[in-house]
Amino acid sequence: MGAPDFPADQMKHAAPGEGPRVLIVASPREIAPLTAVIEDGGLSGVLALPLDSDEPLGGAQLGRARLLVLEVDPGSSASMQRLTRVAEERPGLIVIAAVRDATVSLIRTIVREGVADVVSLPFDPQEVLQATLDAMARRDGDTRPPTTLAPLLSVVRSVGGCGATTVATHLAGALAASDTSGKGALVADLDVQFGTVTDYLGLAPNGRLNDLLEAHGRLDEELLKSVVIGAGEQLSVVAAPDTIMPLEQIDTDQLLKVIQLFRQQYGMVVLDLPADWTSWTLSAAAESDAILMVVELSLPSLRQAKRRLDLFRSVGIEDSAVHIVANRVERRLFSTIDLSDVARTLSHPVLASLALEEPLVSAAQNQGQLVNAVRPKSRFATDITKLAALLRSGPLNRGG
Ligand SMILES: Nc1ncnc2c1ncn2[C@@H]1O[C@H](COP(=O)(O)OP(=O)(O)O)[C@@H](O)[C@H]1O
Ligand SMILES: [Mg+2]
Incomplete structure (x- = not known):
């Protein structure tokens, strides 16, 4: 199978005390299978935070995360508001929504909230990895100045x-x-x-x-x-x-x-x-x-x-x-x-x-x-x- 592995350079900014650059927030039930992969060393530089889909997410919990995978329950307004708030308060943060049974119209709604991508629940570690890497690559492509940086x-x-x-x-x-x-x-x-x-x-x-x-x-x-x-x-x-x-x-x-x-x-x-x-x-x-x-x-x-x-x-x-x-x-x-x-x-x-x-x-x-x-x-x-x-x-x- 081969555990997916985040390339170290994606995590380069992480330094002690700063916390990981990728944060995954989902209800305990959803996050359990991912936690196992992370603990096996298969998803390095990633922190999984168990939090119910409508529980508020504070700035301290976000730390210096660069990318957030966030569970969204479209049936709960608290959950939708949590997504909106994170996107508003942390405009630089790349957000990937994790949703169960996402419909096209739901994805549209979520993407309008500024979400970079959507992954399905239950989590598939490989899918999470790919979405994360793609979103980071796209973001880097957007913000990197046209001149290449000197060595x-x-x-x-x-x-x-x-x-x-x-x-x-x-x-x-x-x-x-x-x-x-x-x-x-x-x-x-x-x-x-x-x-x-x-x-x-x-x-x-x-x-x-x-x-x-x-x-x-x-x-x-x-x-x-x-x-x-x-x-x-x-x-x-x-x-x-x-x-x-x-x-x-x-x-x-x-x-x-x-x-x-x-x-x-x-x-x-x-x-x-x-x-x-x-x-x-x-x-x-x-x-x-x-x-x-x-x-x-x-x-x-x-x-x-x-x-x-x-x-x-x-x-x-x-x-x-x-x-x-x-x-x-x-x-x-x-x-x-x-x-x-x-x-x-x-x-x-x-x-x-x-x-x-x-x-x-x-x-x-x-x-x-x-x-x-x-x-x-x-x-x-x-x-x-x-x-x-x-x-x-x-x-x-x-x-x-
Ligand atoms: N290859 C060398 N030959 C002779 N003296 C050296 C050499 N490299 C460094 N020094 C001397 O050693 C001292 C300390 O060097 P420095 O570059 O200030 O060290 P650091 O920055 O590591 O503290 C300086 O006086 C410097 O002139
Ligand atoms: Mg010196």
Whole structure:
């Protein structure tokens, strides 16, 4: 038979504390067979909520659901009103009505309420799955801007100080230099507490990330232009806030809107994420085409990397989206930990390694320069160029 399975990317927005993106609300009798499938792992990312067909459905129960499958009893005005209310109160929510013995005229009435589709009761898991996927695909097709979104790369670290910001800034520079979209690359410093991107690039920002996050209705291309700082011809930068911002102060939806704007305006977007994981950092990571995890060749670093891989898995980020980069690698014949140890410990291949070059890297950063501007033939600069090319032709390739 094969249990139906929701593709993880449909559930990408789901992060801990946000609840599932698909909610099924039906009377206990109707929902029982679905609950069994969900518990078997056949419908992942879905929550089934038993509620009689005329029982009110509150905003808290809806949570951040993106799609709702709702039982509708056409014979009960309370049930019909519940449908109308949900559709009115949550215009962005995709609603699929579950109805017993639906007639054509009934379907017409329901569809007029703004319902995306109708499925029959008793539930057929396969039908629910198909209707859900179709409705989401249609909705995505409706709202996605005509311009395709730029590839998104998130750089994360195993432990603080292992070089994530160094990698993010240098990669953004290399991706900008090889830009063919004509839109350049953007690096955004999402390390809202300890961001150092503008320090490393020697920039004095006018505006910062918080200006974008607080803009709400005013968030647009013009505002973004006033906030970004140019760092060379093709590279633009969004600075982190200049005062330490509590991580929980960031609203996930607002941040995702800001990231979407980045991806509309630039040809390539690189995010430097904070060391701590919260709902919004996970959502940003989950949105990414590729997540680069920077590790050092040390046991503490690998231990933390392993824990982060587990965390990603637990929120539906696939292993294939995560790429390990070993930084500060010394060319020594004998070292206690080598790249094959990393791959084995993490059960994950290593995409690339970057040479340790002291004091070149920090000296360049102290001058507010990228290493390749100071010493283009250095091993670190060559390693970065190679990694950028690898990413461009692989995980960040959009078939163009
Ligand atoms: N490959 C490297 N060779 C030499 N020094 C490096 C290298 N990568 C990073 N560093 C240095 O390590 C320090 C921490 O790097 P940073 O990028 O700020 O780490 P993180 O963002 O992960 O906290 C910086 O002083 C930086 O110059
Ligand atoms: Mg950093």
